[in-house]
Amino acid sequence: MIDTAMLMAAGLGKRMRPLTATRPKPLVKVAGKALMDHALDRLVAGGIRKVVVNVHYLADTVEAHLRADRRGIEFLVSDERAKLLETGGGLVHARELLGDRPFFCANSDNLWIDGAQETLGMMQRIWDPDRMDALLLLVPLARAHCHSGPGDFHMGPCGQISRRKAAHVAPFVFTGVQILSPRLLVDPPSEAFSTNVFWNRAIEAGRLYGVSHPGLWFDVGTPRAIPVVEAMLAHG
Secondary structure: OOEEEEEOOOOOHHHHOOOOOOHHHHHHOOOOOEEEEHHHHHHOOOOOOOEEEEEEEOHHHHHHHHHHHOOOOOOEEEEEOOOOOOHOOOOOOHHHHHHOOOOOEEEOOOOEOOOOOOOHHHHHOOOOOOOOOOOEEEEEHHHOOOOOOOOOOOOOOOOEEEOOOOOOOEEEEEEEEHHHHHHHHHOOOOOOOOOOOHHHHHHHOOOOEEOOOOOOEOOOOOOHHHHHHHHHHOOO
């Protein structure tokens, strides 16, 4: 049972301006609730009891929000105030807080709704540490609501995934949710860097896998996405 997760909450939220001029992106509200609270709801439903949250932009505001939370979760803060480390660097910086067992990692600017079965439970049943270094939750491009990109990955019949080739379209989009093995977080670059560095290593080793999300998913990356998401949620 995986009971630890990292919630990515350190970004500057530039695409969400002007809403992020006075608040961090994870605290922008959608359907009356902060984006990070939507993510925390799903993490708690999946059995998560410890959440590591990285902070940088308006970090005090995020920390105050966590202190006011009443879910009974253990929150640990990975402080990136001195320098924004990007997603990969943030994971390495939080390595000691995350422990030595596989953990979930979730972005705070995506919103997902479970399908017929609980999403994190489904991922845990598929997770196989003997074959996998990372398991990514993917959504078909056709159901990637408010997402304008050409897709991220191809997925084989056994779940192994590969990158979209340049100038092509790929059938799956990364949802921002994944299971990671701590053994992947080694030999990092010296500067801030993306999780793509670790994914590329896993692809080369044949150990990057994906699973298709059967529920709803929304890319809440810009202000114009919010009313679209709220309308879809309001209509079930």
